[in-house]
Amino acid sequence: MELSRKVMAISDSVTLAINAKAKKMRSEGIDVIGFGAGEPDFNTPENIRNEAISAIKKGYTKYTPVPGIPELKSSVCKKLKNDNGVEYEPSQIIISNGAKQSIHNALMAICNPGDEVILQMPYWVSYPELIKIADAKPVFVETHENEGFRYTLEALNKAVTARTKAIILNSPNNPTGTIYSKKELEAIAEFAIDKDIFVISDEIYEKLMYDGNKHVSIASLGDDIKERTILINGVSKAYAMTGWRIGYAAARKDITKMMSNLQSHETSNPNSIAQYASIEAIEGSQDAVEAMRREFEKRRGYMVDRINSINGLHCRKPEGAFYVFVNISGIKGKNINGRNIDGSVSFCEALLDEVRVAAVPGKAFGADDYIRLSYATSMENIKEGLNRIERYLA
Numbered sequence: 001m002e003l004s005r006k007v008m009a010i011s012d013s014v015t016l017a018i019n020a021k022a023k024k025m026r027s028e029g030i031d032v033i034g035f036g037a038g039e040p041d042f043n044t045p046e047n048i049r050n051e052a053i054s055a056i057k058k059g060y061t062k063y064t065p066v067p068g069i070p071e072l073k074s075s076v077c078k079k080l081k082n083d084n085g086v087e088y089e090p091s092q093i094i095i096s097n098g099a100k101q102s103i104h105n106a107l108m109a110i111c112n113p114g115d116e117v118i119l120q121m122p123y124w125v126s127y128p129e130l131i132k133i134a135d136a137k138p139v140f141v142e143t144h145e146n147e148g149f150r151y152t153l154e155a156l157n158k159a160v161t162a163r164t165k166a167i168i169l170n171s172p173n174n175p176t177g178t179i180y181s182k183k184e185l186e187a188i189a190e191f192a193i194d195k196d197i198f199v200i201s202d203e204i205y206e207k208l209m210y211d212g213n214k215h216v217s218i219a220s221l222g223d224d225i226k227e228r229t230i231l232i233n234g235v236s237k238a239y240a241m242t243g244w245r246i247g248y249a250a251a252r253k254d255i256t257k258m259m260s261n262l263q264s265h266e267t268s269n270p271n272s273i274a275q276y277a278s279i280e281a282i283e284g285s286q287d288a289v290e291a292m293r294r295e296f297e298k299r300r301g302y303m304v305d306r307i308n309s310i311n312g313l314h315c316r317k318p319e320g321a322f323y324v325f326v327n328i329s330g331i332k333g334k335n336i337n338g339r340n341i342d343g344s345v346s347f348c349e350a351l352l353d354e355v356r357v358a359a360v361p362g363k364a365f366g367a368d369d370y371i372r373l374s375y376a377t378s379m380e381n382i383k384e385g386l387n388r389i390e391r392y393l394a
């Protein structure tokens, strides 16, 4: 019997697959250095964990309203106003099971079959699949290292058609670490207004920016662009809360209503206990966030310098998130220890097999000349892992 063609066409997450292989090797006693992590290596701050325990003790263990408890929605409104300078009413907020579900619900709410959604390449692995699940078509706009992996207006104007429904923006970016300046966002906002399309703005890494840069949300650039922006954020990356599964979207009221209707049948409300803990994350002390950010910044500096000193590798300094996107074109086509390195997948396989270092092939992000190394791991691991890569390439 034929199974679903739509779901069969969905690929599994390569990032998760590499991590699974590394984990399996580790469980067999093999000492693997993992650069694959897509989540902070820190524990969730204690004040947040305590709020969850208290929520359990108070018996906050039942269904909540589908789009989230009013207290958390109001915390999100306050946060968006104070941090991002953009005002929403609680009815314009929907809390979901992670930012990933928010993006899924957003695409489902705006797309019709045949619609096109523009995204930049290299891209976060889930975007193309989520677009396809919504019966729309991903339109890839290649971005280049020498332009900081940023959309250019020229490329956007080439990609846009009468069927374009939305553009996905992810600043700070996974996997490149790129951030967009206010000026660049203004140009994209003008483009979106001119072409009458939505902007899905994934701001999940907003708290992880370096060199004194400050996050700008495209939604804050005026009422016209706010109307057509679906702002996505969550607690996973900022508060080391990946396992708690709380993300949110802010958008036009009719859109959040549709997202809520959809969510009511998919998953109902996100976890009640995690919602209470997220109020503490957003409204409580932000000291732990700053401590984690500083540690990431230190690791980033070390990692970028080391990589650029290794023969055959180079990278630009990422401005945000916790990934270094390493250019391996100097190695592609070479034969190392009898292995033909024909691209990012064979290079990552070689690193795992020969020196027990786990990295994510750029091919997963649509960029085969690169690998992604995460610095969400200890300085000690970073040093040892880079020593091994250097030894392998020597």
Ligand SMILES: *Cc1c(COP(=O)(O)O)cnc(C)c1O
Residues within 6 Å of the ligand: 038, 097, 098, 099, 100, 101, 124, 170, 173, 174, 202, 204, 234, 235, 236, 237, 242, 245, 246, 247
């Ligand atoms: C991690 C990540 C997310 C997903 O976050 P969750 O809230 O854990 O679902 C969304 N977008 C990007 C770019 C990410 O890297």
